[in-house]
Amino acid sequence: MFPSCFFVLALLLRAEAWEWGLTPRKTVRYHGVSEVRQSWHSGVSQVMTLTLDENRGALYVGAREVIFSLDLNNIGKELRPPIIWEAPADKKLECAQKGKSNQTECFNYIRFLEQFNQTHLVTCGTYAFQPKCAYIELSDFTLDAENLEEGKGKVPYDPAKGHTGLILDGALYSATMNNFLGTEPVIQRIVGQHNLMKTEYLASWLNEPNFVSSAHIPESVGSEIGDDDKIYFFFTERALEYDCQSEQVVSRVARICKGDLGGARTLQRKWTSFLKARLLCSIPELQLNFNLLKSVFKLEAKEWRSTHFYAAFQARWGDSPVSAICQYSIQDIQKVFDGPYKEYREQSQKWGRYSDSVPSPRPGSCVTNWHRNHGVYSSLELPDNTLNFVKKHPLMDDSVMSTHMRPLLVRRGANFTTIAVQRTLGLDREPYDILFIGTENGWVNKAVSFGSTVHIIEELQVFDKSYPVHSLALSARKSLLFVGSQSGLVQLPFADCSKYRSCADCILARDPYCAWNINITRCVRADQRYRPILLQDIKDSDTSVCEVQSQKAVKPFVKNITVGIGTNVVLPCQLSSNLAQPIWTFNGQDLESDQDDSVLFDTTLQALVILGVGTHHSGCYVCYSEEQGTQLTAESYQLTVVASPSLILESRAPLDGLGLVWMMVIALGAVCLALFLAVVYLRRKLKDELEKGSKSMENTLVYPIKLPSQPKTPKCLPSADSDEKLWDPSSFYYSDGSLKIVPGHALCQNSTGSSSPSGNGIPGQPLPSPPLHSPNHMLLAGVRGSSSNGYIRLTLGGGVTEEHPQLGDLNEELRWKLKQRQALPDSNPEESSV
Known part of the structure; x- marks a missing residue:
């Protein structure tokens, strides 16, 4: 028991040491993303395929029962009327009668859309679980619905099943499920309407696979051995080479030769060159394998030997999802297929490395100059012993390891769904690979690769709801990224x-x-x-x-704040990036939290909290955003702390003036009564307005308060200070119900008098002007005795959208208040919170 406990502890320690990664430098929310959106027709959804035609400046989009031809410069513009390709009503009824959903499954989902030649596209759809294919005339963008072809073996019956395919020299290479139940996986080549080549129906060949991607590599070009081109397929499947206790889903890469014609007697019209190997993406020190392959992108190169693949994986670490990006080279993949085979040993009923002699010619190899020199000019002339061997030994013993033997990128708490990569030159004339990674919750991560390391430039929320990113397409000429999901399509600049x-x-x-x-x-x-x-x-x-x-x-705008003694002040600091740290200064000196127990640095809220301010807290507060030793000014505040009204009254009311005291008591009582009546009146009026259905009305009131002036306080950044923002209408938009001071004048002069609120209303706020008693009384008294011309926001209550938790600590109270403020996308970043 003790060794196992130590083992688990060691894994946990290694997990803590491992950098789960990489934090995106910038986070851009949905409303801040620069994009062009397509306005979809009613009912159109589920973008499944994206195909670029840069010569025609078109983007072809296959969705549910519709195909679009969109302008590559602006996807909001349709080049041609869309093709509506619906499954007939009788097919949908038949689909539903077979137990499939008539709400989500019994439609024609476009799963394949590729250019067949210069004049036509070929497309295939699920057609309500009866797959069909058709040709599209590019000149007028019309589909020949009268001559539909059988789609069996070309696309899956089930729109949720994995599929991949490509067109090469007029032939369709596809990997899909070949029957209604989804129990017959097949990788095949189809020429016309005839099945020419396919895999053997053996579990050792394909066992419950989920196909992800395919790629053509022209390995015959410049080959010294007269090699053939290869087609590679990437998928996941349930592994057979592990015992029952550890049986698991693993990622695979398989290959076939383009010139494969099958065997003469054995493996007739079956692949004689089909081999597969495990695709490994792991963190060895954590014994964490990323087995669930989600997407693969082939990065083109001038010379095919420099081809690389980028793959997105998912896994789980404890209760948390974790995703990774691994990179593979074509040469590493070739080495594995040239290595030893794995075999199933009947006697021990286990899989192991094949150690006996290998037949000649080598099983699974393409026809090369060596074969031709020995009288073998095609796979039809291969001997039976070679064919029988490859039939029983399709799996290689070695695994394809990722470049640098570890992931390029790991993110905990994220599920990657798809990836696309673009290579570009920097100003230093060095090539850089830019990774665009779609996630399950509708985000796109943009990263740059430096070989063994990756820097995440930003993460973009491209959809307002958590729709998984289904597809990505890149236009190098236009420097545009296209993102498809079930909700539609988004166009983004690189x-x-x-x-x-x-x-x-x-x-x-x-x-x-x-x-x-x-x-x-x-x-x-x-x-x-x-x-x-x-x-x-x-x-x-x-x-x-x-x-x-x-x-x-x-220079940042200086926010002037005037408060009374004892007020709790929160000074937010919006950092320049997620990688930056806040550095605070007070009157030009570094501010340390241990110097004053009342000053707190809240890293969660990214704010400076001052509890119970005193006159010694008055001064200039500047927050710097520090990143890699570089400091950028983020926020600047001029805080003025004034005496409370009670202290002012006591200094002007000696004890021997008893009559004057009584007069002041009566006057204050009258003021309090007036305030109470005004509050009752306004609350009743606001309640009536809400009952009328004005749901969009703010639950707060904003009033100007004119106060006597004091001597000028020192400014933090004179060149940046300005009075022009005093009447900025954007400063008066509120929705969170908290108590705030909005930036205004802070030109203070000594004065012992107090003033009452002015009756002048704020532009755009047609509300009465009498002063109100705020439920949060800690600020109002201080402001009455203060001297700035600003705006105080008073909470009326009754409109709180989130239940206030039972908080017993002032820090928790402040943290809850500020979280309420930060949760709003429409909050004004220029305002100061108190």
Whole structure:
């Protein structure tokens, strides 16, 4: 028992040491993504296939019972009227009678859409569990519905089943399920309407596979041995080579030879070159294998020997999902297929490495010059002993290991669904691979590969709901990414450089598509033609090149806050990236939390919290966003703390003036009564308005408060301070019900008098002006005695959308309040929260 406990403990320690990774530098929410969307027709959903035709400037989209021809520059524009290809009503009825769902399954899902030749596309759909194929005339974008072909073996019956296929020299190579029940997997080549070649129906060949991708590699080009082209298939299946206790789903890569014609007697019209091997993506020190293959992308190269594959995997670590990206080279895959075979030993009923002599010619190999020199010119002339061997030994003993023997990228808590890769040159003329990774919850991760390491540039929320990303397509000419899901299609540029507002931010992004233009002081698309005036450092992200530009950086707006003694103040700091850390200064000196117990740094809320402020807290607070030693000014606050009204009253009311005291008591009582009546009136009026159905009405009121002025307080950044934002209508939008001060004047002068709120309303707020008593009384008293011209927001209550938890600690109270504020996408980032 003790050794097993130590083993589990060791794994946990290794898991803590492993960098689960990589945090995206930027997180861009749905409303901040720069994109063009297609307005789908009513009922259209489930984008299954995306096919680019860059010569015609078209993007062909296969969805549920419809095929689109869209403008590659703007997918909101249709080049031709869409093709509506529905399964007939009788086919749908028959599908439902066989036990399939008439809500989700009994439709014609377009699963295959590829260019057949210069004039036609070929498309195949599930056709309500009776697969059909047809040709599309490109000149007028019409489908020949009168001459439908049988789709069996070309696409699956079930739209949820995996499938892959490609067109090569007029032949369709497909991997799919060959029957209604989904129990007959097949990899076959179809010429016309005839099945020419296919796999053997043996569990040792294919065992409950889920097909993912396929790729053609022209290995005959420049081959010294006269080799043949290969077609590679990627899939997952239930492994047979493990015992029952450890039987598991594993990832595979299989290959066939393009010139394979089958055997003369054995394996007639069956592949004589079919071999498969395990595709391994793992973290050895954690004994974690990523077995669930989700997507594979072939990165083209000028020379096929430099071809690489990028694959997306899923796994689980404890209760958490975890995903990985692994890279493979074509040469590593070749070595495995040239290595030893695995065999099933009847005597021990176990799988192991085959150690006996291998027949000649080598089983599973393509016909090469060696075969021709020995009188074998096609697979039809292979001897039976070679064919019988490959029939019983389709599995290789070695596994295909990922480049660098470990994943390029690992993310815990994420499920990757698909991947696409684009290679581009940086301004240093070095090639960089840009990875676009779709997730199960509708996000796209963009990363750059540096060989053995990866940097995640950003994560983009491309769909407003958690729709899985089904498909990705890249247009190198237009520098556009197309993302498909069940909700529709999204078009994105490869990069949105405008989001980087400073030189350092642009350099730290490490995006090969972006560079800082020193002439116009903006982050723009990188262009080799303008290298002398562009700054970029992808490998090292050295921001020292920006020293000259730092003087031109945009200074943040100073937010002036005036509060009373004892108020709890929250100063948010919006960092420049997820990789940055906040550095706070107070009056130009580094602010340390251990210097004052009332000052707290809340990393979860990314805010500075000051509990029970005193006059010694008055001053200039600046938050810097520090990343890789570079500091960028994120937020700047001028905090003014004033005495409470009670202290002011006591200083002006001596004890010997008893009559004056009584007069003040009566006056205060009258004011309190007026405030109470005003609150009752406004609450009743607001309730009436809500009952009328005005659901969009804010549950808070905003009033201007005119206060006497005091001597000017020192400004943090004079060049950035401005009074023009005082009446900015965007500053008056609220929805979270918290108590806030909105930036305004903070030109304070000494005064012992108090003032009452003005009756003037705020533009756009047609509400009465009498002052209200706030349920959160900690701020109101201080503001009455303060002197800034600002706006105080008072919570009316009754409209809280989330139940207030029972919080016994002030820190928890503040944290809950600020979380309510941060959860709103429409909150104003320029406002100060108190």
